[in-house]
Amino acid sequence: MANPVPFRLFEEECFRLLRASLGELAEEAREVVERTLTRGLEVPPSKEMGELAFPCFELARAMGKRPKELADELALKIASMDRKYVGRVEPAGSGYVNFYANHFELARELFKAVVELGPDYGLVKVDRPLKIIVEHTSGNPVHPLTIGTARNAVIGDSLASLLRARGHVVETHFYVNDVGLQVMIAAYGYSKVRDRLGGGRGKPDHVVGLVYPMTNAIVEISELRKRIESAQDDEARRELMKELDEWVGIAYELRSRDPELFDHLLDRMKEDGDPRAAISKLNRDYEEGAREAVKAVRELCSAVIEGFRQTLSRMRIEFDEWDWESELTVWSGATEEAIERIRDLAPWALDTSQGALVLDVDAVASALGLKEKWGLANKEIPKLTLKRADGTTLYTTRDIAYALWKLRRADKVINVIGAEQSMAQLQLRVALALLGVKDVESRYLHYAYELVKLPGAKMSSRRGRYVALDDLLNEAVGRVKLEVEKRGWRLSEEEKEEIAEVVGVGAVRYALLNVTASKPITFDWEQVVNFERNSFPFINYTYVRALGILRKSDFEPTADVDTTKLVHEYERELVIQMAKYPKLFVEAADGLRPEVLTGFLNQISEVFNSYYEKVNVIREKDEEARRARLMLVYSLKIVMESCAKALNFKLAQRM
RNA sequence: GGGCCCGUAGCUCAGCCAGGAUAGAGCAACGGCCUUCGGAGCCGGAGGUCGGGGGUUCAAAUCCCCCCGGGCCCGCCA
Numbered sequence: 001m002a003n004p005v006p007f008r009l010f011e012e013e014c015f016r017l018l019r020a021s022l023g024e025l026a027e028e029a030r031e032v033v034e035r036t037l038t039r040g041l042e043v044p045p046s047k048e049m050g051e052l053a054f055p056c057f058e059l060a061r062a063m064g065k066r067p068k069e070l071a072d073e074l075a076l077k078i079a080s081m082d083r084k085y086v087g088r089v090e091p092a093g094s095g096y097v098n099f100y101a102n103h104f105e106l107a108r109e110l111f112k113a114v115v116e117l118g119p120d121y122g123l124v125k126v127d128r129p130l131k132i133i134v135e136h137t138s139g140n141p142v143h144p145l146t147i148g149t150a151r152n153a154v155i156g157d158s159l160a161s162l163l164r165a166r167g168h169v170v171e172t173h174f175y176v177n178d179v180g181l182q183v184m185i186a187a188y189g190y191s192k193v194r195d196r197l198g199g200g201r202g203k204p205d206h207v208v209g210l211v212y213p214m215t216n217a218i219v220e221i222s223e224l225r226k227r228i229e230s231a232q233d234d235e236a237r238r239e240l241m242k243e244l245d246e247w248v249g250i251a252y253e254l255r256s257r258d259p260e261l262f263d264h265l266l267d268r269m270k271e272d273g274d275p276r277a278a279i280s281k282l283n284r285d286y287e288e289g290a291r292e293a294v295k296a297v298r299e300l301c302s303a304v305i306e307g308f309r310q311t312l313s314r315m316r317i318e319f320d321e322w323d324w325e326s327e328l329t330v331w332s333g334a335t336e337e338a339i340e341r342i343r344d345l346a347p348w349a350l351d352t353s354q355g356a357l358v359l360d361v362d363a364v365a366s367a368l369g370l371k372e373k374w375g376l377a378n379k380e381i382p383k384l385t386l387k388r389a390d391g392t393t394l395y396t397t398r399d400i401a402y403a404l405w406k407l408r409r410a411d412k413v414i415n416v417i418g419a420e421q422s423m424a425q426l427q428l429r430v431a432l433a434l435l436g437v438k439d440v441e442s443r444y445l446h447y448a449y450e451l452v453k454l455p456g457a458k459m460s461s462r463r464g465r466y467v468a469l470d471d472l473l474n475e476a477v478g479r480v481k482l483e484v485e486k487r488g489w490r491l492s493e494e495e496k497e498e499i500a501e502v503v504g505v506g507a508v509r510y511a512l513l514n515v516t517a518s519k520p521i522t523f524d525w526e527q528v529v530n531f532e533r534n535s536f537p538f539i540n541y542t543y544v545r546a547l548g549i550l551r552k553s554d555f556e557p558t559a560d561v562d563t564t565k566l567v568h569e570y571e572r573e574l575v576i577q578m579a580k581y582p583k584l585f586v587e588a589a590d591g592l593r594p595e596v597l598t599g600f601l602n603q604i605s606e607v608f609n610s611y612y613e614k615v616n617v618i619r620e621k622d623e624e625a626r627r628a629r630l631m632l633v634y635s636l637k638i639v640m641e642s643c644a645k646a647l648n649f650k651l652a653q654r655m
Numbered sequence: 656g657g658g659c660c661c662g663u664a665g666c667u668c669a670g671c672c673a674g675g676a677u678a679g680a681g682c683a684a685c686g687g688c689c690u691u692c693g694g695a696g697c698c699g700g701a702g703g704u705c706g707g708g709g710g711u712u713c714a715a716a717u718c719c720c721c722c723c724g725g726g727c728c729c730g731c732c733a
Binding site for chain 2: 039040042044045046049053055057058060061067092093094095096140177179180181182354355356357358376379380381382385386387388389390392394395396418419420421422423424426448450451453480483484486487490503514515516518519520521522526527530531532533534535537538540541542544545546548549550551552553591595599602603606609610612613614616617618619633654655
């Protein structure tokens with residue numbers, strides 16, 4: 001059996017050597033030794049300084065020695081000790097002991113593991129798998145998926161994929177927000193024009209993305225006109241007129257995008273007399289589950305979701321479950337139930353004096369000792385309105401019911417939600433703790449991400465202003481296509497199409513994933529389709545180069561090669577990086593940091609491209625060296641496939 | 656006013672949670688390799704008060720405090 005984490009052999013040997021050498025030297029400072037060792041060894045700043053380093057400063061202090069002196073002694077002692085994976089050991093700097101890996105031995109281990117495990121190499125499984133729900137994307141069904149939800153989708157899908165690769169049982173959920181005024185406006189408008197939507201108007205979600213703002217604009221305008229008529233003074237009238245002007249402008253622009261549709265919608269809404277009242281009625285009816293209302297709203301949602309599915313499947317994203325907010329939180333009575341339990345558990349934290357039902361979240365957090373526990377000591381958490389004066393519920397309240405539903409089905413729940421909802425998510429977690437959920441902080445996660453900003457584009461779905469993910473994908477694929485056309489003379493038209501699709505989609509996924517979620521992304525077309533380093537096309541190209549070598553050499557993977565032929569510095573570096581990869585995977589999966597792996601893919605691609613330039617594999621005369629190199633290239637192929645699998649990237653086989 | 660996040664090379668970002676050696680990449684600009692396993696490539700030089708100031712430490716981009724700048728949030732919206 002091969003060791004699934006080759007680098008660990010080296011690491012453990014470093015520890016063994018250190019312990020043995022310190023045992024004699026530092027008997028009196030055993031405690032400090034243990035403390036320093038449990039903190040682990042360090043990775044030196046440059047590869048010329050070895051793979052791992054032991055800083056002697058703290059220990060030297062405890063022993064009354066100079067760090068440099070101690071480092072010299074240790075290095076000397078270790079140099080005479082028996083070892084396998086550790087090569088050179090040298091004192092360095094002002095008090096470090098640097099360990100250099102014996103990469104010939106590491107290569108042997110790496111090759112064994114790669115041959116044995118194939119593309120599962122590196123995907124180290126947890127001892128105790130958890131059932132994990134990852135809820136992500138969950139875009140409102142009133143317009144197509146946008147560039148913002150795209151980041152959510154890519155993060156969520158990659159996390160799910162990463163956790164599956166780690167051995168957890170993962171279920172992905174899409175929360176369909178089919179309750180609330182926004183959706184009712186869209187459903188109302190959609191019901192008025194659905195007889196006119198056949199043919200030529202494009203994807204259903206894009207149609208709704210137009211019908212919704214049109215409906216909204218018409219409602220806004222008619223409401224503003226009413227308010228202007230009954231305005232008290234000239235000042236107020238002027239303000240309203242200004243607002244009206246703006247909406248008329250928006251309506252004009254929306255109409256220009258499909259005059260026939262707009263006019264039809266306007267006519268039908270006029271017949272209705274009071275659209276706002278009709279929408280309010282639809283809202284109440286829907287929450288009560290009235291048949292006509294359900295039919296109208298579900299028709300809209302189904303149409304939009306069908307559009308979502310098409311976009312998402314292009315991105316290789318699928319969901320295990322589609323959770324309807326209406327069903328899980330309203331019709332089931334779960335929200336009412338949760339509110340009743342809160343009433344029983346914390347009547348002292350509730351306030352009804354203004355008509356609505358308001359929860360003093362801060363008081364609850366204090367009473368449960370959460371402020372201390374969650375590090376919120378000096379923070380005041382705002383109050384949360386659970387119910388409107390008219391008795392209807394609010395989004396966060398319904399989310400409590402949904403959270404409980406998810407928690408009943410999984411050990412851990414990860415929710416990918418924009419950072420702007422951090423406060424609401426905190427309020428939600430306090431409410432969950434109140435309702436008796438144990439270990440909320442580790443079981444119910446808000447995976448926050450910052451928004452994607454597009455220079456010059458102001459997003460506002462109510463005004464019909466958004467950048468659709470479909471357009472982003474088309475643009476990326478189109479640009480890749482141009483590049484493929486330029487150099488792919490050996491490829492058929494069909495192959496070119498397919499390559500452009502795979503690489504273009506990968507480019508978008510990579511660009512959205514590569515930046516740490518807590519940082520906002522400023523995004524322009526140039527960057528998505530920057531095909532040089534640190535991009536998916538660059539990585540995929542590297543992979544294709546490796547495949548090219550293997551294809552032309554008829555290589556049968558075997559660990560039975562002479563690794564001592566791998567003497568080039570780039571060969572050493574490739575071996576070490578690939579031997580470390582399993583550790584990196586674990587770090588990425590357990591730390592929920594997919595960007596660690598995109599970074600790794602880019603880095604190893606850089607090294608391989610340098611290697612490719614400097615060393616020829618196929619035409620190597622020394623047969624043993626040639627075989628060792630081929631195995632190295634094969635390992636790279638496997639590692640890249642493993643990494644792609646972990647992140648759910650598809651790699652093109654040719655470019 | 657309060658809370659959260661961000662501030663590292665001209666630009667886009669790693670590194671910060673678990674403090675260590677000359678702070679790393681890429682893009683752009685500049686100078687080479689004119690293409691041999693497909694150049695979507697490779698090599699090179701240049702570019703930095705790690706937003707500012709204090710503190711803790713043998714050691715601070717990293718931890719603590721204050722300040723400055725930007726984003727988001729503080730609704731009977733979602």
